[in-house]
Amino acid sequence: MDVLVNEVAALQRRSGAPRVAVLINESAGSAEPALRGRIVAAFATHRIDADLQVVAGDGMKAAAERAAASSDAVVVGGGDGSIRTVASVLVGSSVPLGVLPLGTFNHFAKDLRLPLDVEAAVAVIARGQTSAIDVGEVSGRVFINNSSIGLYPFLVLDRERERRRSGLPKRLAMVLAGLRALRRFPRHRLVIHADGEARTYRSPCVFIGNNDYCVSGLSLGTRACLDDGRLCLFIARRQSAFGLFILALRCLVGLLDEERDLRSLSVTAVDITYRHGSLLVACDGEVERLAPPLHYRIRPKALRVFADPSS
Numbered sequence: 001m002d003v004l005v006n007e008v009a010a011l012q013r014r015s016g017a018p019r020v021a022v023l024i025n026e027s028a029g030s031a032e033p034a035l036r037g038r039i040v041a042a043f044a045t046h047r048i049d050a051d052l053q054v055v056a057g058d059g060m061k062a063a064a065e066r067a068a069a070s071s072d073a074v075v076v077g078g079g080d081g082s083i084r085t086v087a088s089v090l091v092g093s094s095v096p097l098g099v100l101p102l103g104t105f106n107h108f109a110k111d112l113r114l115p116l117d118v119e120a121a122v123a124v125i126a127r128g129q130t131s132a133i134d135v136g137e138v139s140g141r142v143f144i145n146n147s148s149i150g151l152y153p154f155l156v157l158d159r160e161r162e163r164r165r166s167g168l169p170k171r172l173a174m175v176l177a178g179l180r181a182l183r184r185f186p187r188h189r190l191v192i193h194a195d196g197e198a199r200t201y202r203s204p205c206v207f208i209g210n211n212d213y214c215v216s217g218l219s220l221g222t223r224a225c226l227d228d229g230r231l232c233l234f235i236a237r238r239q240s241a242f243g244l245f246i247l248a249l250r251c252l253v254g255l256l257d258e259e260r261d262l263r264s265l266s267v268t269a270v271d272i273t274y275r276h277g278s279l280l281v282a283c284d285g286e287v288e289r290l291a292p293p294l295h296y297r298i299r300p301k302a303l304r305v306f307a308d309p310s311s
Contacts, residue, residue, distance in 0.1 A: 018048050018049060018072045018073075019049045019051065019070070019071050019072050020043065020048050020049060020050050020051070020071060020072060020073045020074075020075055020098070020125070021051050021053070021067030021068075021070070021071040021073070021074045021075065022039060022040075022043070022050050022051065022052040022053070022075045022076075022077065022098075022100070023053055023055050023060060023063050023064060023067060023074065023075070023076050023077065023082075023086060024036065024039075024052065024053065024054045024055065024076075024077040024078065024100075024102070025055060025057055025060065025076075025077065025078030025079070025082040025102075026054045026055060026056055026057070027056070027057050035102075035118070036052060036054070038118055038119070039052060039077065039100065039118060039122065040052055042118060042119045042122035042123075043122055043125075043126070045122075046122065046123070046126035048125075048126055050075075051067075051071070053067075057081075057082070060076075060082055060085045060086065061085050061086075061088070061089060064076075064085065064086040064089040064090070065089050068089055068090060068093065068095045071095070072095075073095060073096045073097070073098055073125070073306070074086055074089075074090060074095060074096075074097060074098070075097075075098035075099070075100060075125060076097070076098070076099060076100065077100035077102045078100075078102050078103055079102070079103020079104055079105065079106070079285075080103055080105065080106070080107055080108050080144065080145055080284045080285055081103075081284055081285055081286045082103070083097075083099055083103075083108050083109075083144060083284075084142065084143060084144050084145075084283065084284040084286070087135065087142060087144050087303055088141070088142040090303060090304070091135055091142055091299065091302045091303045092299075092302050092303075093304075094304070095304070096130045096304040096305060096306055097303060097304065097305045097306070098121075098124075098125040098305075098306045099112065099114055099121065099305065099306070100118060100121050100122070101114060101116050101121060102118075104170050104171070107145050107221070108144050108145055108284075109121075110222070111145075111222060111223045111226060112133075112226065112305065112307050113307070113308065114307065114308075124306055124307065124308050125306045127306075127308070128306070129306065129307065129308065129309060130304045130305060130306055130307065131227070131304070131305055131307045131309065132227065132301035132302075132303070132304055133226040133227050133301060133302075133303050133304075133305055134210055134211060134226055134227055134228070134229060134298055134299060134300050134301060134302065134303075135210060135298075135299050135302050135303050136208065136209075136210035136231060136296065136297075136298060136299070137296070137297050137298075137299055138208070138281060138283065138290070138294055138295065138296050139290055139294055139295050141283055141288075141290075142283075142299075143210060143283040143284050144210060144284055144303075145209070145210060145284045146207060146208060146209040146210060146213070146283075146284070147207075147208045147281060147282060147283045147284075147296070148205065148206060148207045148208065148281070148282045149188065149190070149205070149206045149272070149279055149280070149281055149282075149294075150186055150187070150188055150203060150204050150205040150206055150236075151181060151186065151204050151205040151236075152205060152207075152282050153280035153281060153282040153287045154181060154186055154280065155174065155177045155178060155181055156177075156282055156285060156286075156287050157280070157287055158177035158180060158181070159173045159174045159176075159177040160173075162176055162177060186204065186280075187202055187203065187204050188202070188203065188206075188274060188276075188279070189201070189202045189274070189275075189276075190202075190203065190206065190272055190273065190274055191272070191273040191274075192206075192233075192235070192270060192271075192272055192273075193270065193271040193272070193273065194233070194265055194267045194269075194270040194271075195265070195267060201235050201263065203235050203236050203237070204236055205234075205235075205236040206233070206234070206235050206236070206272070207232075207233070207234040207235075208231055208232070208233050208270070208296055209223070209231065209232040209233075209234075210223075210226070210231065210298070211223050211225060211226050211227070211228050211230060211231075211232065212224070212225075212228065212230065212232045212266065213232055213234075215234065215262070227300070227301055229268065229298055229300040229301075230266045230267065230268060230298060231266070231267050231268065231269070231270065231296060231297075231298050232264065232265070232266055233264065233265040233266070233267060233270060234262050234263070234264050235262060235263040235264075235265075236262060237262065237263070268297065268298050269295075269296060269297040269298070270296045270297075271293050271294065271295055271296070272292065272293060272294040272296070273292050273293045274292040274293075274294075275292075278290060278291050278292070279292060279294065281294065
């Protein structure tokens with residue numbers, strides 16, 4: 001299969017077709033030779049020169065930088081973490097981003113209304129239609145979906161520890177992490193500066209979305225648009241672990257009372273201060289520890305992506 005992939009790529013380079021770098025995350029379950037062959041063949045069908053590379057997660061940013069300097073477009077195959085890494089390189093440039101949704105959840109691809117089938121996703125890229133969308137940023141770090149402080153970063157770290165220990169799938173490991181969080185989870189006293197005023201909250205969870213998120217019912221966790229130029233901010237009211245569990249259930253069945261359960265804001269920028277050291281911050285499911293104050297802002301229409309405007 002590798003020989004076939006190389007022969008197709010060589011033929012495309014001789015044809016003078018558009019050059020597209022395709023970066024596949026080797027740990028995303030998407031680097032199997034058969035799938036790689038399908039991807040290259042799908043691009044070849046549209047007479048697009050696909051330079052496919054399988055990249056380790058920690059090498060994705062460097063690979064994206066090289067690809068952006070030598071290609072007409074950069075396509076990433078993997079989950080939202082991989083897409084975020086490549087997007088952080090392309091943001092503010094004229095090089096468009098293509099997405100092959102090969103991750104577990106594919107939130108970004110779904111909000112872009114992209115097909116989840118590989119050949120159909122390649123066809124969207126081949127049509128060459130792009131849209132300019134917003135990205136969020138926290139202290140210089142780009143996020144394409146959302147960022148959060150408090151419970152979610154805690155859950156992600158616990159989930160990954162469980163996966164390393166037991167080898168469980170991501171979804172099941174997250175369920176176990178959630179059950180453990182009911183016994184003990186972080187609450188932070190945060191000062192949130194937005195719209196010219198500062199307010200103090202003691203909350204188990206602060207969520208910052210790139211554009212507005214639906215927080216209840218069947219559309220829970222989705223966005224209607226990615227180019228409204230606003231951050232949405234949700235601050236969970238102070239409550240017990242059991243109360244937070246009930247809150248999650250009300251979200252799922254569409255009974256959330258935002259006035260009672262959440263403090264919500266729509267802003268273009270927000271600063272978050274914390275007086276007790278660094279904070280665990282999640283960006284698109286990846287966690288790192290950052291020193292406050294955290295500076296959040298929206299970057300309107302800063303990223304070009306291949307998308308189907310009619311979808």
